[in-house]
Amino acid sequence: MGIVNLKVACIQPNSGQNMRENLKVVCDLIRAAQKSGAEFIALPENVALMDHRPEIVKNSASQVLEHPAIQAFAQIAKESGIWILAGSVSTLANDGRVSNCSVLLNSGGVVVAEYNKIHMFDVDLPNGEIYRESETFCPGNSAILAETPWGKLGMSVCYDLRFPQLFRTLAQRGAKIIVVPAAFTRATGEKAWHILNRARAIECASFIISPCMWGEHSGGRTTYGHSLVVDPWGDVLADGGEGVCFVTAQIDLTQVEKARSAIPALQHDMEFCVKISNED
Numbered sequence: 001m002g003i004v005n006l007k008v009a010c011i012q013p014n015s016g017q018n019m020r021e022n023l024k025v026v027c028d029l030i031r032a033a034q035k036s037g038a039e040f041i042a043l044p045e046n047v048a049l050m051d052h053r054p055e056i057v058k059n060s061a062s063q064v065l066e067h068p069a070i071q072a073f074a075q076i077a078k079e080s081g082i083w084i085l086a087g088s089v090s091t092l093a094n095d096g097r098v099s100n101c102s103v104l105l106n107s108g109g110v111v112v113a114e115y116n117k118i119h120m121f122d123v124d125l126p127n128g129e130i131y132r133e134s135e136t137f138c139p140g141n142s143a144i145l146a147e148t149p150w151g152k153l154g155m156s157v158c159y160d161l162r163f164p165q166l167f168r169t170l171a172q173r174g175a176k177i178i179v180v181p182a183a184f185t186r187a188t189g190e191k192a193w194h195i196l197n198r199a200r201a202i203e204c205a206s207f208i209i210s211p212c213m214w215g216e217h218s219g220g221r222t223t224y225g226h227s228l229v230v231d232p233w234g235d236v237l238a239d240g241g242e243g244v245c246f247v248t249a250q251i252d253l254t255q256v257e258k259a260r261s262a263i264p265a266l267q268h269d270m271e272f273c274v275k276i277s278n279e280d
Contacts, residue, residue, distance in 0.1 A: 003150040009038035009248045010227035012240040014215030015050045019060065022048055023072050025244070030073070033246040034080045040150075041246075043073070043087035044211040044227070045100070045158045045183040052219025054136040061090035061098045064114060070103055078109030083148065087181035087211060088117065088157050090137075097138040102157050102181055104146050112147075115155035116140025119163055127187045129221060133159075143169055150253055151176040154206070158182040161196050161210075164203060171204035172266050176256045180210040189224025194236070202234040205259035205266065207251050214242060232259035 011029045015022040026047055033041050048069035049060050064070055069089050077084045084105045091101040091114075100117040118141065120134040143166060144155040154170030154177070161180050170178055178200065184193050193212070201208040207230065214225030227240035229249040237249035260266060 004253045005250065006150050006253065007037045007039050007248055007250050008209055008229060009033035009036070009041045009246050010209065010211035010229065010238065010240060011041060011043045011047075011246050012211060012214050012225055012227045012244060013044070013047065014244050015047060015213060015217075017049070017051045017056075017218055019049050019068065022050075023069055027072055027076060029244075029246050030076055030084065031080070033248065034076075034082050036246075036248055038082065038246075038248050040083045040085070040148075042085040042179055042209050042211045043181060044213040045088040045102075045181045046213065047087035047181070048089050050183065050213065050217040050221075050223075052217070052221060057090050057136050058098050061092050064091050064101065064103060064111060067091060070105075070111070074105050074109035074111070076109075077105045077107060081107045083107055085179050085181060085209075085211075093138065098136060099140060100133070100137045100157060102155055102179070104153070104155070106148075113144055113153075113155060115144040115157065116142070117157040117160065118143075118166065119159045121159040125185065125187050129185060129187065131185075143173075145170060145173055145175055148177075154178040156180050158184060161200065162192075164200060167200045167204050167206075168266070171206050175204070175206055176253055177207045177209060177251075178204065180208060181212075182210055183213040184224045186222040186224045189226065193224055193226055194228070197228050197230050198234040198236070201230040201232055203265070205232040205256060205263070207231060207253070207256065212240070214240070214244065232256050
């Protein structure tokens with residue numbers, strides 16, 4: 001059955017435009033979370049660099065194993081014997097394009113899964129903030145499940161949270177935990193962050209682990225924080241609130257099967273068509 005009790009942590013930094021400084025802060029937080037007993041530590045989207053300029057983000061990209069952030073996190077994982085979700089970093093595909101890539105490292109510091117963010121955040125927010133993620137990144141096209149000592153883990157990134165079909169597919173394929181590393185904007189976070197995370201947890205009867213960036217960033221952008229751990233019933237086990245920090249939660253993976261047995265909605269999909277009532 002594997003591990004059923006697990007202490008998890010979300011790291012909540014305020015990354016800026018200096019990758020070296022960002023990584024120092026994040027690595028210190030990882031070590032502190034590990035000393036508190038965390039066995040699986042999740043980092044947010046764009047953990048190594050928060051910069052609004054596409055050319056800077058593209059120039060910082062590298063192959064996964066050559067990325068400074070992945071190398072730093074892999075070393076800590078190997079030294080500490082913990083699993084680390086390296087939120088997301090900018091990586092180079094074989095064709096030279098750039099992906100917003102989430103990387104899972106095992107307790108030996110080995111990359112065991114990579115997920116390229118599928119849904120691009122291209123929006124004009126009412127507060128005047130403009131995002132064109134597709135100008136920087138090419139979207140992924142594959143959902144990813146990773147085998148871990150505690151069962152299958154489903155991967156997503158930030159804006160994916162608004163697409164429940166991805167989460168449902170991961171849960172139906174066996175994901176007990178789904179991770180959502182994010183840099184959710186403050187404007188959208190205040191309206192939807194808690195609701196969406198709790199909804200995905202309830203719909204999927206899965207644990208949702210959502211580390212989120214916090215603070216002010218270049219280009220007048222702000223992120224929401226409130227890194228979350230949510231159980232399969234939709235109860236919030238940990239909330240990072242505001243500020244640079246880490247939060248931990250003890251999760252009991254037997255709750256997944258209990259929730260799915262109580263309400264087996266993942267088994268009740270039905271085929272249907274769509275009709276417009278006034279059509280001939």
